Amino acid sequence: MEHEVATPLWKQYEWVVTLLYHDELNEVGSTRVSYNQHRVGCLSGRRRQVDVLLQEPDGTFSVVECKKHGRRVGIDTVEAFLGMVEDVGAARGLMVAPDFTKGAKRRVAARDDIELVVLDWQNACASGQSYSRTAYCPKCPSVPVLSGQVPPLIIWDYLDGMMDADFLFAQYWQGYCIKCQTEFIYCQSCGGLLEVKGEDVVCEECDITYDAALASIIDK
Numbered sequence: 001m002e003h004e005v006a007t008p009l010w011k012q013y014e015w016v017v018t019l020l021y022h023d024e025l026n027e028v029g030s031t032r033v034s035y036n037q038h039r040v041g042c043l044s045g046r047r048r049q050v051d052v053l054l055q056e057p058d059g060t061f062s063v064v065e066c067k068k069h070g071r072r073v074g075i076d077t078v079e080a081f082l083g084m085v086e087d088v089g090a091a092r093g094l095m096v097a098p099d100f101t102k103g104a105k106r107r108v109a110a111r112d113d114i115e116l117v118v119l120d121w122q123n124a125c126a127s128g129q130s131y132s133r134t135a136y137c138p139k140c141p142s143v144p145v146l147s148g149q150v151p152p153l154i155i156w157d158y159l160d161g162m163m164d165a166d167f168l169f170a171q172y173w174q175g176y177c178i179k180c181q182t183e184f185i186y187c188q189s190c191g192g193l194l195e196v197k198g199e200d201v202v203c204e205e206c207d208i209t210y211d212a213a214l215a216s217i218i219d220k
Contacts, residue, residue, distance in 0.1 A: 007179075009121065012150045013068035015178045017096050017119065018052050021064065022155050031056055035155070035178060039063075041087035048088055062092035068121065075103040082107075082114065135186070137177035138193065152179045156186065172210055185210050 018035040025031040037053040040046070052064035065081050067073045078095065085093035096117040108114040136142075140152030156175040173186035183196035190205040201210045 007149065010066075010068040013121065014051050014066045015150050015153075017064065017066045018178060019150075019153060019155065020119075021052055021054065025054065033155075036181070039088040039090075041084075042089045043087045046087075048084055050088070054092075056091075060091040062094060063088060063090045064094045064096060067095065067097040069097075072099040072101045073097040073104055073116075074101045075107050078104040078107050078116070085114070135175075135193065137180060137182060137184075139182050139195070140177060140179050150178075152177055154178070154184055 014035070018033065022033040025033055032055040034053045034055065035051070037050045038047050039050055039053075041048050050063045051066045054062040054064065056062075063085060065084070067077065073095065078100070081093060081095050092113050092115070094115045094117055096119050098120045099118060100116050105116060108116060135154040135156070137152040137154055142151075154175045154177050156173045171188035173188065174183075175186065176183045185194045185196060185201050185203075186192070187194060187203045187206060187208065187210075189208065190203065192203050192205050194201045194203055194210070202208070203210070
């Protein structure tokens with residue numbers, strides 16, 4: 001398999017931040033962490049892009065914006081983010097960057113619903129490489145070890161189960177590749193990695209048909 005062309009650092013930074021929040025927050029029945037989502041603004045009526053969406057079981061959500069530039073994030077960028085948080089009706093807003101100016105930090109110091117998170121690239125990349133729920137997307141090019149590139153990791157969204165006509169219960173994980181966003185089902189019974197291509201996904205090893213309509217977790 002050929003090695004991929006180096007992806008821009010800002011995009012890899014978004015991937016790593018998604019992985020870190022997912023590893024920390026995503027559990028069965030808990031916060032759902034999704035990359036590159038969209039919300040229609042309550043005030044603007046515009047479709048707003050969200051780098052990382054944190055959805056709670058009660059229907060509330062928080063938005064995460066990632067900034068990987070060659071300079072510290074300033075007050076103008078933070079104020080634009082505040083407007084986006086208000087527009088989409090998010091309960092909280094988190095901006096993640098290697099560093100912020102003093103003015104940017106002072107701007108949100110009194111806000112309980114806004115957090116500026118400092119995450120430098122070296123620590124971010126190392127954390128992404130050691131993501132605890134490791135599975136690699138077979139559709140994406142491989143990444144050389146020690147290349148500094150984020151590998152094509154699959155984010156496993158949650159564990160689910162289903163019962164067939166013979167009352168046999170099967171558990172499976174639903175997930176998607178952080179890079180190409182191809183959806184997969186992981187068959188817990190045999191360890192098979194199944195790509196979601198239609199409404200039904202068949203595990204030939206176990207003779208189980210999974211309903212992929214229930215597994216759709218990507219905001220197309």
